[in-house]
Amino acid sequence: MIDNIIHAAIVMTTPLLLAAIGGLVNRVGGLVNIGLDAMMLAGALAGLIVASQSGSWLAALIAAGLIGALIGLMMSLTVTRLEANEIIVGLGFNVAIAGLVRFFLKSAYGSSGTLNLPDVARLPHFDIPVIADIPILGALVSGHDPLTWAAWLMVPATAWFLARTRTGLRLRAAGAGPQAARALGLNPLTLRDASTVFAGFMAGLAGAYLSIGVVGIFNEGITAGRGFIALAAFYFGRNRPWPTALCALLFGLFDAFQIRLQGRGVPAELVQTLPYVMVILVLTVMALAVRRKRAKGT
């Protein structure tokens, strides 16, 4: 029972984690990405189609990542070069991409909402010998797909990248002090675009995980707002990779519980509100702290 929940929680966490890491890097670079959900949706569809056509899950993942990256690039250019408001543009991309995806489904497959293709190459699952038989640890580590492991490897990798590499340092400067970065001869807008492309790639992978990792079909509601939950995760994790990952795991756990608790008196819908309530709470607490600091200081 507990092993099942742990396993389910890890599965539900993977897409959140992938998108949250992308969004985190994007926000560090100075752009709050409201369009993650759209990128996930496009990635889910592209992943399924390529998985069916090519029979290769790796090709499917690459295609999903690329389509997300492409949307990210367009969104970023609108924000950085046309000086558009990132929130409105993000919402606009969500509306337009959702429309485009359904338009494409109807035009190309004559299907409304759901797409079920033959010969979809699903993500493989690997058991690790010995560890698989250990309770809890087995469910945590073994029996997962490569994308899940990759997602968790991305957490320390992202932390290392941001803290220790030259590009990471410059990205942080582009987000926190674009004017200073420009004065030093860096190009903060290009760095920001690159971070959005990365976010799009990660969100695309997250989408593909949902379509070829979990269910094997595409549905127009497949993301179920996970792009926004990812947003909540990196807001709550305050842009630090490990807290963000733990927050994504917590939300994944909520997700796993909520499926199990259905019909047991605990309303799933109320559990769904928790990530969003937590973001408002953390913003409030942070603002109170800032005010207390200001009152104490100068």
Place this chain on the structure above:
Amino acid sequence: MAAAVSLPGEQTGFDQSVRLGALNVTRRFGALVANDDITFRAERGKVHAIVGGNGAGKSTLMRILQGMDRPDQGVVVVDGLPAVFLGPADAFACGIGMVHQEFMLVPGLTLLENLVLAHEPVDAIGRIDKAKAREEAQRLERLAGVKLDWDTPEQDAPVHVRQIVEILRLLYRGADVLILDEPTAVLAPAQVKQLIALLRKLSADGRTILFISHKLEEVLAVADQITVIRNGKVVGSLPREEATKAKLAEMMIGEILSWPTARAGTAGRPVLEISGLSASGKRGHAGLSAFDLTVRAGEIVGIAGVAGNGQDELAAAITGLGRVDSGAIWLDGKNISTLTLRERRALGLSYLSPDRAAEGLCLAAPIAENAIAGHHRRPDLSTRGILRRRAIARHVGSLLDRYSVRRASDWLPAASLSGGNQQRVAVARELDGNPKFLLACQPTRGVDIRGIAFIHQCLLDFRDRGGAVLLISEELEELIGLSDRIVVVYGGRITGEVARGSARLDEIGRLMLGGSNA
């Protein structure tokens, strides 16, 4: 040095020892001549101070030296030769770096990261070589004779530490000419001493420092050579040994050509009374301490002082827009200390903002709306929350005519007016409805000469009608011309008071620098 284009055949008459200089530099903005035939030479290995009051043309000159602007006539001189900078990068290629008033450091990054940003030492896989960065930081520490905690995040470092990092970063990037723009404005006295010691050390090692300031004590403490500019012109340049505070103050302030013509006012009952007012300033500024002041009906009281000596805090306390630690403010016998600005305005307070574009007017809104903002709930302009459009149009038309605002239509955006006419709209609004007290901050900043005379007359007329005026200005001429009394502030305290007629420039200058009434 390839970036700087030298002009062959042209002679500057400067020799090689002039690391950075200007030769007959003139820069005009429309009718305004910001720099008028400026020539100076900063020798290698020396601290050269450029001194001048507000609007003397210091910042324009700095922008030119740093490659952010180009002179209309004349040239920048580098190593004795003329140079043309197409941008800051060209100036930097000549080793010229600038420490801005607003520091160009990035929050969230540690001081070490800020030091190496954009010039990071890296290994083969793009990882920052922390050991090497630290080595560099330690070399710079030794060079500057300081010790810093490099792992502090920028936003947690005190302001003087951030300033040192900014200076070290310029050295790290290879600059050997440092331009510092009002570097002590953000520092406490002890930190000023530290900075001066640092700059002396750097110049002793052969670097050239250009120190821009209006604080004479600091200039005398740090500089080898001092050039004074006023109204865009060089008044004189003298070595440290020949300079005294009095001499510099006289050069800075100059002669007042047009002595006041205004009649003396007849002061009546007290209108604004301030007692024991204390307020903390921004970023460790002095703020105000135990400040007492009375402004009477029919009287203009001027506040003189070098910028940043409590004037901002005083204005913020009177309007209620800033926080007050202790003390009380009375308007016409009523304690207004805890009231909002709206309530204070209802009791007869009026406030002319020093920042016309950002606070004094709403440039995007029509002129007419700018002229009634704050009065729009008055019974003659609205009834029970509904604006009386025709009454407003009539009122605005006659008000703006009385203040001779040149405009094509009352309903064009205020941004369509010239600076002088914009300020007339603000003055018209603040004097409308016969307030009891007017707080006028920099009332003629950026206004043409005719506009200045007109606004001065408005203030005097208001006084003669029995109004009380507190005039905060950085224009000594204006203060002397208009004020019945001048109160001089320094470090958030009153250092003296001078009555009309007996106002002597040298005495005001001495009080402004912290001397006391003899």
Place this chain on the structure above:
Amino acid sequence: MTDSSATSRFLSALRWQDAAAALAPLLLALLVAALVLGLAGHNPLEVYRLLAVESFGGQKRIAATLAAATPLMLTGLATAVAFRAGVFNVGVEGCVFVGGLAAAYVGFAWAGLPGVVLLPAAIITSVVIGALWMLVPGLLKARLDVDEVVTTLMLNFIAISLTAYLVNGPLLAPGSANSATPMIDAAARLPKLLPPSTLNAGFLIALALLLLYAWWGSRTALGFETRMAGLNARFATASGIDVPMLVIKMMMLSGAIGGLAGGIHALGAVGRFVAGFSPGYGFTGIAVALLGRGSALGIFLAAVLFGALTTSGATIQLFSDVPIEIVNILQGMVMIFAVARFGWIFGKRRAAR
């Protein structure tokens, strides 16, 4: 005299630019959508012609268009009211949900009361609930300077899940398997204007509110203060206007109108509250407010445009094989282009960065 001719030239240039600026996002969006249609093998001009005919060709179709425009007029207005005060409320969608459920609840729970009591009671409840829903982000923005964009965005999802919980649990219609409340009492229904069209009295309410908004914005002291606060908050403060209080008030007014949009949709069109109650009226409202540039007439025209796209999109899907989603593509593109070129409200936010 040269002065005044220069000014009149300036004025006419301004008007020309205004018109172009207002229409440009729409034209660009139509262009992109045409590209999508072309790629899918449709003739865009033919599709656009069909859309126009289906939305305005005849009384019945105009009635359907106006019925579809009704909630958008209100959500567009709700967004514009907040924008005008310089507050960036993207939480109107949530207000539609809570307001809709509140009105539906009163409509079925208090059944039996006479219509003159029940209908106003249901409408007022939706207004009050909508206003209260925006109280928290308003307070957080005004008192603690918490970014209202994030809080209102998050509140949307909370509203959607919370109402879904209520209609699946406590408020679920007895014997019903799907997530819906019981039908509201007939006395609580907003009267239809042109039966059988769903066009109802809610349209008149929305129209009246738009007129009121135009009058409020130009003729009242509060409207004046709101505009000043939105254009230059420091100036407004120096003029004695209590900007934080105004932010709270306008946020609640925005929520009230958003709640009303939900209430009217429940009482006029749907007749009850169901899960997935709003197909994104709040988000479309942002596009409406942007495209209408915050003016009453602009909001009306933009709402009618999007209403037309929705109704005609549904019908042409039946007659041709053009998917209705072309409407969403247009709508999203309008949002993007409306801010990409002409940041009429966002100049300040950008400058602040």
